[in-house]
Amino acid sequence: MKPEFDFYKLANMHNIGPKVHSCTVDFLLMEFLDGVSIENWFSNTKLDRYLIKSVVINILNQCFVLDKINLDHGQLNKLYNHIIISPDGLTCTIIDFESASTSRKVSNLTSAFQGLFFKGIIAKQINKFIDYENKKMECLELLKEYKRNNSRENFDSLMSLI
Numbered sequence: 001m002k003p004e005f006d007f008y009k010l011a012n013m014h015n016i017g018p019k020v021h022s023c024t025v026d027f028l029l030m031e032f033l034d035g036v037s038i039e040n041w042f043s044n045t046k047l048d049r050y051l052i053k054s055v056v057i058n059i060l061n062q063c064f065v066l067d068k069i070n071l072d073h074g075q076l077n078k079l080y081n082h083i084i085i086s087p088d089g090l091t092c093t094i095i096d097f098e099s100a101s102t103s104r105k106v107s108n109l110t111s112a113f114q115g116l117f118f119k120g121i122i123a124k125q126i127n128k129f130i131d132y133e134n135k136k137m138e139c140l141e142l143l144k145e146y147k148r149n150n151s152r153e154n155f156d157s158l159m160s161l162i
Contacts, residue, residue, distance in 0.1 A: 001023045001028050004023075004097050007071060007097040008020040008030065008097050010069065010071055016062050018093055018095060019031040033084045033086075033093055034087070035084040035086040035091070035093070036087070037080055037085075038055075038080055038084070038085055039121055041055075041085040041089070042121070042122050042125040043125065045089065047128075051089050052130060053130070053162060054089065054090075055085060056116055056126070057159065059079075059094075060112060060116075060158075060159065062094055063076065063094075063108035063109040063111075063113075064150075064155050066094075066109075067106040067150045068150065070106055071101075071106070072102070072104050072107060072108060073096075074099035074101060075096065075099050076108050076112045077111040077114070079116065079120075079122055080121070080122065081096065082095055109146065109155070110143050110146065110147055117136075118132075139158070139161060143158065145157070
């Protein structure tokens with residue numbers, strides 16, 4: 001549990017993840033989150049464009065910060081298991097840093113972006129309200145550029161599409 005605890009502490013220094021307090025060999029003591037998985041939230045919430053954009057921007061901003069601090073979550077290609085959203089949609093929390101790493105190339109933003117807009121149930125829900133399929137080629141080009149250089153400028157270019 002110690003490595004996961006250390007990854008949470010690093011993320012917590014940037015206001016990402018539930019706050020961790022201590023750990024033992026078998027347990028992590030952390031903040032309780034009131035909310036549901038991102039998949040359940042998208043399936044069971046009365047959605048509108050503003051709320052969707054707010055949640056998406058929140059998640060992608062956190063992913064950008066994780067990329068900048070060189071902390072790769074490792075599983076954000078499966079958003080449904082790794083993001084909790086508060087009932088009001090105002091707080092999005094990335095969880096489960098057990099597969100995280102500071103030694104491999106970061107891909108938090110690119111993984112989350114694809115899960116939000118191009119693959120799976122969440123992308124289907126989002127595309128009911130905001131058609132990103134028309135922007136797919138432009139998004140993919142910007143994602144490639146971001147992957148080469150995860151600069152603020154490249155991040156802002158991606159965000160401008162949202």
